[in-house]
Amino acid sequence: xxxxxxxxxxxxxxxxxxxxxxxxxxxxxxxxxxxxxxxxxxxxxxxxxxxxxxxxxxxxxxxxxxxxxxxxxxxxxxxxxxxxxxxxxxxxxxxxxxxxxxxxxxxxxxxxxxxxxxxxxxxxxxxxxxxxxxxxxxxxxxxxxxxxxxxxxxxxxxxxxxxxxxxxxxxxxxxxxxxxxxxxxxxxxxxxxxxxxxxxxxxxxxxxxxxxxxxxxxxxxxxxxxxxxxxxxxxxxxxxxxxxxxxxxxxxxxxxxxxxxxxxxxxxxxxxxxxxxxxxxxxxxxxxxxxxxxxxxxxxxxxxxxxxxxxxxxxxxxxxxxxxxxxxxxxxxxxxxxxxxxxxxxxxxxxxxxxxxxxxxxxxxxxxxxxxxxxxxxxxxxxxxxxxxxxxxxxxxxxxxxxxxxxxxxxxxxxxxxxxxxxxxxxxxxxxxxxxxxxxxxxxxxxxxxxxxxxxxxxxxxxxxxxxxxxxxxxxxxxxxxxxxxxxxxxxxxxxxxxxxxxxxxxxxxxxxxxxxxxxxxxxxxxxxxxxxxxxxxxxxxxxxxxxxxxxxxxxxxxxxxxxxxxxxxxxxxxxxxxxxxxxxxxxxxxxxxxxxxxxxxxxxxxxxxxxxxxxxxxxxxxxxxxxxxxxxxxxx
Amino acid sequence: xxxxxxxxxxxxxxxxxxxxxxxxxxxxxxxxxxxxxxxxxxxxxxxxxxxxxxxxxxxxxxxxxxxxxxxxxxxxxxxxxxxxxxxxxxxxxxxxxxxxxxxxxxxxxxxxxxxxxxx
Amino acid sequence: xxxxxxxxxxxxxxxxxxxxxxxxxxxxxxxxxxxxxxxxxxxxxxxxxxxxxxxxxxxxxxxxxxxxxxxxxxxxxxxxxxxxxxxxxxxxxxxxxxxxxxxxxxxxxxxxxxxxxxxxxxxxxxxxxxxxxxxxxxxxxxxxxxxxxxxxxxxxxxxxxxxxxxxxxxxxxxxxxxxxxxxxxxxxxxxxxxxxxxxxxxxxxxx
Numbered sequence: 001x002x003x004x005x006x007x008x009x010x011x012x013x014x015x016x017x018x019x020x021x022x023x024x025x026x027x028x029x030x031x032x033x034x035x036x037x038x039x040x041x042x043x044x045x046x047x048x049x050x051x052x053x054x055x056x057x058x059x060x061x062x063x064x065x066x067x068x069x070x071x072x073x074x075x076x077x078x079x080x081x082x083x084x085x086x087x088x089x090x091x092x093x094x095x096x097x098x099x100x101x102x103x104x105x106x107x108x109x110x111x112x113x114x115x116x117x118x119x120x121x122x123x124x125x126x127x128x129x130x131x132x133x134x135x136x137x138x139x140x141x142x143x144x145x146x147x148x149x150x151x152x153x154x155x156x157x158x159x160x161x162x163x164x165x166x167x168x169x170x171x172x173x174x175x176x177x178x179x180x181x182x183x184x185x186x187x188x189x190x191x192x193x194x195x196x197x198x199x200x201x202x203x204x205x206x207x208x209x210x211x212x213x214x215x216x217x218x219x220x221x222x223x224x225x226x227x228x229x230x231x232x233x234x235x236x237x238x239x240x241x242x243x244x245x246x247x248x249x250x251x252x253x254x255x256x257x258x259x260x261x262x263x264x265x266x267x268x269x270x271x272x273x274x275x276x277x278x279x280x281x282x283x284x285x286x287x288x289x290x291x292x293x294x295x296x297x298x299x300x301x302x303x304x305x306x307x308x309x310x311x312x313x314x315x316x317x318x319x320x321x322x323x324x325x326x327x328x329x330x331x332x333x334x335x336x337x338x339x340x341x342x343x344x345x346x347x348x349x350x351x352x353x354x355x356x357x358x359x360x361x362x363x364x365x366x367x368x369x370x371x372x373x374x375x376x377x378x379x380x381x382x383x384x385x386x387x388x389x390x391x392x393x394x395x396x397x398x399x400x401x402x403x404x405x406x407x408x409x410x411x412x413x414x415x416x417x418x419x420x421x422x423x424x425x426x427x428x429x430x431x432x433x434x435x436x437x438x439x440x441x442x443x444x445x446x447x448x449x450x451x452x453x454x455x456x457x458x459x460x461x462x463x464x465x466x467x468x469x470x471x472x473x474x475x476x477x478x479x480x481x482x483x484x485x486x487x488x489x490x491x492x493x494x495x496x497x498x499x500x501x502x503x504x505x506x507x508x509x510x511x512x513x514x515x516x517x518x519x520x521x522x523x524x525x526x527x528x529x530x531x532x533x534x535x536x537x538x539x540x541x542x543x544x545x546x547x548x549x550x551x552x553x554x555x556x557x558x559x560x561x562x563x564x565x566x567x568x569x570x571x572x573x574x575x576x577x578x579x580x581x582x583x584x585x586x587x588x589x590x591x592x593x594x595x596x597x598x599x600x601x602x603x604x605x606x607x608x609x610x611x612x613x614x615x616x617x618x619x620x621x622x623x624x625x626x627x628x629x630x631x632x633x634x635x636x637x
Numbered sequence: 638x639x640x641x642x643x644x645x646x647x648x649x650x651x652x653x654x655x656x657x658x659x660x661x662x663x664x665x666x667x668x669x670x671x672x673x674x675x676x677x678x679x680x681x682x683x684x685x686x687x688x689x690x691x692x693x694x695x696x697x698x699x700x701x702x703x704x705x706x707x708x709x710x711x712x713x714x715x716x717x718x719x720x721x722x723x724x725x726x727x728x729x730x731x732x733x734x735x736x737x738x739x740x741x742x743x744x745x746x747x748x749x750x751x752x753x754x755x756x
Numbered sequence: 757x758x759x760x761x762x763x764x765x766x767x768x769x770x771x772x773x774x775x776x777x778x779x780x781x782x783x784x785x786x787x788x789x790x791x792x793x794x795x796x797x798x799x800x801x802x803x804x805x806x807x808x809x810x811x812x813x814x815x816x817x818x819x820x821x822x823x824x825x826x827x828x829x830x831x832x833x834x835x836x837x838x839x840x841x842x843x844x845x846x847x848x849x850x851x852x853x854x855x856x857x858x859x860x861x862x863x864x865x866x867x868x869x870x871x872x873x874x875x876x877x878x879x880x881x882x883x884x885x886x887x888x889x890x891x892x893x894x895x896x897x898x899x900x901x902x903x904x905x906x907x908x909x910x911x912x913x914x915x916x917x918x919x920x921x922x923x924x925x926x927x928x929x930x931x932x933x934x935x936x937x938x939x940x941x942x943x944x945x946x947x948x949x950x951x952x953x954x955x956x957x958x959x960x961x962x963x
Binding site: 018 | 838839842851
Binding site for chain 2: 137141144148151152155158161162164165166167168171172175176178179182183185186187189190193195237238241242300301306607610611612613614615618619622
């Protein structure tokens with residue numbers, strides 16, 4: 001019975017979407033009940049797969065319609081769930097469940113909510129299907145359903161300024177990416193006459209003919225468009241600024257990871273080309289550029305959610321860099337960072353959504369300020385998320401970023417190549433810039449002085465606070481107990497990504513891989529770092545208590561007041577030129593102004609490139625794809 | 638001679654990419670996306686062609702008698718193309734609906750005017 | 757189909773209307789034939805569904821948008837599309853109920869080769885796909901056609917005419933007028949009337 005669970009999860013999600021279309025267009029209670037029950041049941045089905053696949057190390061091979069392979073040739077559509085796919089599916093269903101709970105409160109009062117929940121559940125179903133399938137064309141179909149649902153949800157609130165424009169750009173650019181993926185699939189079929197990933201892995205792992213090389217380049221470029229690397233990142237920045245906040249959380253937390261999963265599946269298992277040095281160089285190059293461009297553009301933004309979107313792009317750059325290093329330690333860091341990114345970026349977007357919801361649609365950093373007095377719970381959750389993304393111990397961002405730094409440095413030490421040292425330094429510098437950016441946001445939005453328009457802002461309702469607290473608790477727990485999670489949860493996924501022989505044998509029968517001459521590529525052994533977070537937590541708490549005692553017990557005259565003679569009041573009012581104390585809040589645009597002024601040429605070039613025209617973005621996509629194709633043909637013949 | 642098929646599909650894909658990358662009118666961009674779809678569909682169908690083959694409808698006795706591999710054309714790419722045509726139609730419908738609403742909101746469908754989100 | 761006549765609904769050109777009246781049954785029947793004989797002859801669910809949905813285009817070309825939505829209700833189409841999709845998923849899940857995998861053809865020997873109902877669950881899934889596509893594409897067409905404005909084949913609305921009572925007989929000799937005066941009165945009347953008619957028809961279109 002347990003082998004039916006993957007298909008039941010995906011099809012249950014789609015069935016729920018259709019049921020909401022039939023029954024849920026008018027009655028809110030019916031709609032909420034159907035969606036909550038469907039999400040809980042599907043989450044239960046997916047979590048029930050953890051025991052046989054991750055803990056026991058099995059792989060589920062499921063042929064649709066019982067069409068088993070005939071004479072060593074795969075003729076049916078197969079679902080193959082190994083630990084790599086299951087980890088990404090768990091990341092997806094957790095994010096969707098929490099976002100569903102949040103959207104009960106956030107989207108109350110909007111029109112056409114029946115369509116919203118239908119599209120939401122189709123997005124979830126398609127991502128679950130994408131992570132669990134073992135057939136190449138099925139992956140393409142699921143990616144297309146995901147793109148359509150995400151585009152429709154981005155432009156959902158049509159009255160919002162720029163929503164339709166962001167949806168159009170997202171659709172045009174992702175259609176280009178899908179066109180590349182489909183061309184790659186057609187070329188692979190031309191060469192191999194099969195569409196099953198396991199059989200393709202046994203056929204393609206030998207040498208690469210020119211046809212399959214072109215297919216490889218196009219498929220990697222296509223999945224790169226879906227995962228929003230640089231220079232394919234432009235629709236993500238627009239889409240996040242205008243999408244409703246539960247959708248922003250899901251877009252940044254799950255949809256980008258689906259693209260990264262596609263790339264890992266292609267490069268590690270299907271083409272098995274990760275041990276080639278040129279492959280590692282180009283993937284880490286794209287990852288490093290993504291990291292840097294993401295964070296440097298984020299420091300120049302004025303809009304809250306657009307800034308968070310650029311940080312999202314930069315963190316995906318971390319994941320791609322780590323996965324592109326080709327070592328087991330690197331892939332561990334990459335997948336762990338994928339899970340952590342969903343947690344802390346989801347938390348940040350939910351907090352931004354709460355601010356947006358309560359202030360009535362204000363996201364400009366210059367207009368917000370001092371909201372910690374009116375929304376204390378949101379502030380606490382936001383600070384948890386900001387500490388996690390910057391990589392402060394004992395949160396989870398520190399654990400995964402430490403693994404990535406260690407992987408890059410170990411690779412540099414092993415190969416003696418100066419290039420990987422540059423990658424490590426880039427990762428460190430980007431982390432510092434992330435921290436700077438989040439100090440800026442915390443000051444601009446939550447601390448400082450409360451402005452007049454936001455004087456009577458209320459705290460977010462409880463149904464929006466509960467998901468935020470769940471995510472904040474998960475951030476802290478996965479940071480403290482990072483060692484069991486990395487060893488028991490992430491490491492089986494890494495092992496299954498590297499173990500191609502087992503993947504093929506489970507699907508096609510024992511001994512198939514050995515007969516076809518496929519062997520596993522050599523990866524360096526896993527070393528998990530010897531840093532213990534409990535020590536740092538105890539140190540943190542001790543220093544905090546000590547500082548508290550020192551500040552309370554010391555005799556400081558900060559709060560001392562001086563009696564002023566009303567006749568001489570004019571003498572003491574020299575700071576505000578004799579007027580009442582005015583609104584003197586240090587806003588978002590004022591904080592890093594000097595930094596932006598110093599790097600004016602760079603920012604001028606960047607703002608020209610992000611011009612907002614669809615044709616410019618398509619030009620960037622085509623040029624980057626051409627670079628990938630030419631690079632592969634020059635160096636990997 | 639399927640070499641002509643492949644040349645035609647490369648030309649279609651490149652034409653579509655040119656239309657998407659350089660045209661200023663949003664409707665022309667969407668037509669460019671459709672042209673790319675036509676080119677890719679032609680490529681998928683051409684992969685299944687066998688010279689001298691017939692339609693892929695057969696009796697089991699024919700197969701068991703051991704006929705050659707060029708007895709019929711490959712039916713799998715035809716199914717893939719059907720699915721791809723449906724997806725192309727959906728992309729067309731969705732993008733045209735968005736363009737109509739952009740014209741109502743922004744007043745123009747020139748790419749230089751539809752750029753409020755930038756920087 | 758019962759025709760509803762309401763005030764202000766525009767009718768289309770009579771040649772287009774007659775042509776569409778003759779072609780519409782053929783379109784529907786041909787589309788249903790393609791769906792039902794999907795496993796035996798070229799065609800199938802998607803192709804037949806799109807052909808049936810094109811009948812809605814015939815309705816629009818002949819009778820205008822308002823009469824089309826009165827005949828084919830978009831809300832009903834939308835709900836039926838979801839019903840078709842649900843039945844497809846349930847047919848697929850029925851394979852699991854019989855102990856095999858998803859989408860298993862568990863009725864595979866219910867007819868000879870060449871019959872209409874012969875391929876088991878594949879036939880029924882084809883019918884369901886045809887139903888979903890015809891309702892789905894029909895709903896999509898109605899949605900997109902609603903965005904269009906009036907076009908050149910629209911005529912003015914036909915309003916019931918008021919018949920004036922017969923005018924009083926002119927007695928020659930008593931109030932005789934010159935022929936030129938009578939002609940001048942007639943041309944003044946006919947100039948005033950069409951302008952009022954045109955202004956009213958434009959207002960009817962806006963509303």
